[in-house]
Amino acid sequence: MTAKPKPSSADAWPTRVATLAAALRRRVLEHTVRHNGGYLSQACSAAETLATLYVKVMNLAPVASPVVPGAFAGTPGGGRGSVLGYACHGPRGPERDRFILSPSQYSLVLYALLIELGRLAPEALEQFNRDGSTLEMIGAEHSPGMEVMSGSLGQGLSQAGGIALARQLKGESGRTWVFMSDGEFQAGQTWEALQTLAFYKVDRLGVYVDVNGQQCDGRTETVMNIEPLHERVAAFGCRVFRVDGHDAQALAAPAAMEPDGRPLVVLADTDPCRGVSALRANAPKLHYLRFKTPGERETYRRLLEEMI
């Protein structure tokens, strides 16, 4: 009998992604059980993609200590100052990366991940969706991890494009990463942004798309077809990779390649019920989980106990 090989530092990070992804699902499930509802399927589908971005892909500065978010201090320009959500991403620098969460309906998932990463204080999640808090249900640019005003779907990529084009003009080496939902590929502005990024050869911008096939009304293919997504995005001049969105190595590989003049788009095929198979009973309505009966809530509570 031979001893199991000790994991080298080179393959330790996929383990870290798997650990984080499991913790992220558990934390969002716990929140959902406690509050009788939540954006659970987004955690199930995007856990590995977001964890891979933060663990392996992005070059973000560390934070001195987990950020304790301030209360809502006012909107920009209102004369009261405002809280900046990107504090969780550490100090900015020309060589550092940026992260733009385009569908801020994923905010709960991002808050939970930032806690698991030690970038956000764990007690912050108690403020989720509370009056006067910055951890809003659909985050704004004062919410932890948010850098721009997204959430009006389709605007995140263009704003990130403006940031990336500006950084290209300034000669900054840092990259700009955008997380998108597949539903955003129904919006015309997304395609306007892709053609512009290709036109100006903004190749230090990369997009990760959570292709979970789900949106508010149900299965994407029944709401408005977006396929064949790979071919469509490639036809707009992007460098496209379609990968298993629960495979950390596959997710990280495209980002390791040298930019070639084209914006990078990684289509991550995901399962919106991954890790919480009880969710399948709700298909095709998975966008927001709200327990309809005490029994349903009990099912998820027991599931949570098993995960701990």
Add this chain to the structure above:
Amino acid sequence: MGEILSRVHANNLVRWAADKPNAVVFSADLTGSTEVDLFRDAYPGRFFSFGVAEQNMLSFAGGMAREGFLPLVHTFGVFIYRRAYDQVAMSVAYPNLPVRMFGFLPGVTTPGGATHQAIEDVALMRSLPNMTVLDCGDATDVETVLDAIETIPGPVYVRMLRGEVPRLFAAAEPLRVGRSRLVHAPASGPADLAVFSSGICTEEAIRAVRAMADRGLAIHHRHVSTLKPFDDPAILAAAVEARCGVITMENHVVVGGLGSAVAETLAEAGVGKKLVRIGLADTFAHGASKAYLMKEYGLDAAALIRRAEGLLGRTLNIGEADLAAVRIEPVHSMAKAEAL
């Protein structure tokens, strides 16, 4: 008065941007039509073509502004506030970013018809938090507006004029944000009427006010270039003094623009003056010449006299011949109105 200048913004922008390396110009396939062709040729590295895709252009502007650039977005006004209002609101106005939006073809200045005529832009942009709204009325306004707004930290929407533009105000008296211009004051004593005009209506108002003053009316006429913020104390003071009432005149629908801003100011101050709002009376317009449309929709000098007569309750016996032209249009203009 009477001097006509050509391509004022085109030339001024090149001069103004010379020592501002962070100023970038965005265009949506209307580069010649919005007079940024000279900028493109002078500073090609700072010119960005976005094609017919305004929503993306406005969000890109927000992104670049976050990185220290000063995007100067040029297109027809309708394609800023109608096509891309959500993007203006969330990518630019909410974060209070220094993006300058130049909306060309205000109101009936184009024969392009309802699709190209920005008739409710002031109403929409004025209602957006953080937004500053300006309306240029002459060549001096056009050539000084860039300097006037330079220190404003947030977004600015400017109704811009192109082609051949009259100089109504001395070149040495630049546009000042928040300050209306005195155009005409009574020779002595209080005014019978206060007239507040904006944009291209000021040229028409000047013709009408001159004729009415010749008939002995005491008129206080001010040109208003800043529509938001709307806090010039001279406007309220002039309205308070006007014995018979106040008339506003704008190249815009009467809802939400200059007339509404004056009404709000009077009401909040408890000033019970009669107010006549001249503008597009809750109607779209159609494609025709500026002169025809101003007459058809009651935005010209004759309309101001009719509405003044209504307010005063008497006729002034002013005919077309009495309304001396403030400027004479060249018969063969280099800036063809038809050129979109």
